[in-house]
Amino acid sequence: MIKVLIVDDEMSIRETLCTFLENAGYHVDTAENAIKGRTLFDQNNYDIVVTDIIMPRMTGIELMEHIRKTNSLCRILIMTGEATVETAAKAVKMGASGYLNKPILKADFLAEIATNTEIVLAQKLKHLEETEKELYRGQLESMVLSRTESLNQSMASIIYLLADVVEHRDPYTSGHQRKVGNLAAAIALKLKHPKDFCNMVRAIGYIHDIGKIVVPTEILSKPGKISPIEFKLIQQHSQSGYDMLSKVVLPHNFAVAVSQHHERMDGSGYPNNLKGDEILMESHILIVADVVEAMMSHRPYRPALGIDLALEEITLNRTSKYHPQVVDACLDLFRDNHYTLDDSLGEIHIPI
Ligand SMILES: [Fe+2]
Incomplete structure (x- = not known):
């Protein structure tokens, strides 16, 4: 299940977005400020984070910077009012995956989350394939190594035996x-x-x-x-x-x-x-x-x-x-x- 974290200091926004996503089958956690959001993120491996920019004590941009230090794959969507559109654009340059303009319409929101969910799933699939390939390559390499080793040992034992035969005569x-x-x-x-x-x-x-x-x-x-x-x-x-x-x-x-x-x-x-x-x-x-x-x-x-x-x-x-x-x-x-x-x-x- 895709895990989403919503961070906003306005309770109505948090609860509305949370309901939209839960009804659509997502696992959702919410945080009323970026500091709590940071703690939740460090404890859980969220696939998507939706965060407001301007919040007391810690901004959404600072939260994003914290996440990006350890996680480059998590999709981070910045929510912005008109006054902060420029900041949101900058945030995208700094590593945000996209931004949502307030007021957020349900259809737009779910469409944006769906798009990012597809990206998350594609990333997970790619990661799984790479892990499997790596595992297969490792198994193949160790199989070749062990076969080569046993072939080498067989040939070495024949060389030792031949040496013995000559010296016995x-x-x-x-x-x-x-x-x-x-x-x-x-x-x-x-x-x-x-x-x-x-x-x-x-x-x-x-x-x-x-x-x-x-x-x-x-x-x-x-x-x-x-x-x-x-x-x-x-x-x-x-x-x-x-x-x-x-x-x-x-x-x-x-x-x-x-x-x-x-x-x-x-x-x-x-x-x-x-x-x-x-x-x-x-x-x-x-x-x-x-x-x-x-x-x-x-x-x-x-x-x-x-x-x-x-x-x-x-x-x-x-x-x-x-x-x-x-x-x-x-x-x-x-x-x-x-x-x-x-x-x-x-x-x-x-x-x-
Ligand atoms: Fe000789």
Whole structure:
């Protein structure tokens, strides 16, 4: 029901207008002065206020100014005698919704109230629609967020599982992929890449040797020197990794970066002898992380070479084999930030 407040110091006007509106089905309150009108307005949420201008102690204009401080939608109709027509016109400029000339005729009054009622109802409907839209948008957003989150978790669990599968077949390199992934993410962060990129590089690192699944275990874990044929077989793991990952629903750069993790800046790497910019930035980072981790760790055919030799390798071949900025970031990490290899499972990001 539309709620109306009538404020006038003349009782006859108040009562007449009140009767007109109550008979027309409105809820009506009245106030004999603006101060009482202000109190009633603060207590009730009126849709329409009809107020006289000149009243003792507080004017209708002051009442309107009070209402407009907190409510821009309430319809405020100013009642005016001839002497105050100009003031009423000014009041409209200041925020009144309209004015009624005294003496007020019933038909004119009800027509004016009806017009304002339509505006109030339209405003209420618009507000309701906006609230509903907002609610729907919020629900939709949270549904998309939660679906994306659960899809991300599913994909992350598959990445963790794949990492595990490879390392179970090749226990001598246990933790290698996780250490490479974590180091690569730390290098990416050092290079000031966004967090999602760093976590994506970590994810690629966790599965970069996935192609080793096709290499016989006897060759992977063979102590001592391996033959040229065996080396060729091991080398195939980059291409095999690409072949596997390009068939699954992962971003294409996962497969590409895995295929490139043994390439070198000068084209001396494998499988495609790519050079410089032909190699993805995520691959450049993985290449350095892979070399450093491999040299620092024990292998079936040699003991661990240690951090100094690993850093010497990337320093000596900075620019020729490895991306110079990646090398610098990696050196900073170990020398300034005292980075230590970490085989824990960190946060990963798979763009979907
Ligand atoms: Fe590898």
